[in-house]
Amino acid sequence: MSDTPADRPRALVVYESMFGCTESVTRAVVEGLEQGGVDVVVAEVRDAGRAGEEEYDLLVAGAPTHAFSLSRPGTRQDAVRQGARPDRAETGLREWITALGPDEGRHRPAAAFDTRVTKVRHLPKAASTRAARPRRVARVSPVSR
Numbered sequence: 001m002s003d004t005p006a007d008r009p010r011a012l013v014v015y016e017s018m019f020g021c022t023e024s025v026t027r028a029v030v031e032g033l034e035q036g037g038v039d040v041v042v043a044e045v046r047d048a049g050r051a052g053e054e055e056y057d058l059l060v061a062g063a064p065t066h067a068f069s070l071s072r073p074g075t076r077q078d079a080v081r082q083g084a085r086p087d088r089a090e091t092g093l094r095e096w097i098t099a100l101g102p103d104e105g106r107h108r109p110a111a112a113f114d115t116r117v118t119k120v121r122h123l124p125k126a127a128s129t130r131a132a133r134p135r136r137v138a139r140v141s142p143v144s145r
């Protein structure tokens with residue numbers, strides 16, 4: 001007997017991506033969740049405001065590493081100067097997480113992932129380090145380029 005949609009857990013996957021790398025990792029994350037029987041709502045961070053108000057059982061957030069952390073307006077502008085689309089610089093995961101408030105993630109499972117350059121892979125600080133703080137959030141950093 002298969003689960004009805006009402007039985008299945010729901011996940012909200014929010015991502016930021018200036019050049020498309022984190023977006024493609026997000027697609028793989030969504031695919032994995034769906035294969036695991038999870039109903040997924042996926043939103044680019046600029047569109048995630050309304051999605052964030054919906055009921056969900058799991059939050060997954062992904063972002064590129066900028067200056068050893070989550071992006072800021074200035075680092076996104078740097079990315080635009082390097083060729084990223086200007087509309088992608090409007091907001092980022094740091095702003096979205098801040099707007100959620102400090103209690104988000106305390107009572108609901110959450111996970112964070114990031115992308116970063118291969119050369120500095122061994123460095124401890126990355127976007128998911130910041131996204132997971134101060135919440136108790138599972139953190140993965142599986143992909144770099």
Ligand SMILES: Cc1cc2nc3c(=O)[nH]c(=O)nc-3n(C[C@H](O)[C@H](O)[C@H](O)COP(=O)(O)O)c2cc1C
Pocket residue numbers: 016017018019020021022023063064065066067068069075076078079082115116117118120121144145
């Ligand atoms: C302004 C800027 C700052 C960056 N800072 C770092 C960094 O501190 N550490 C790192 O490993 N990669 C850094 N990167 C590289 C990105 O994290 C990496 O290319 C990422 O995969 C890009 O993801 P996206 O295509 O989703 O934007 C930086 C890139 C930019 C544009």
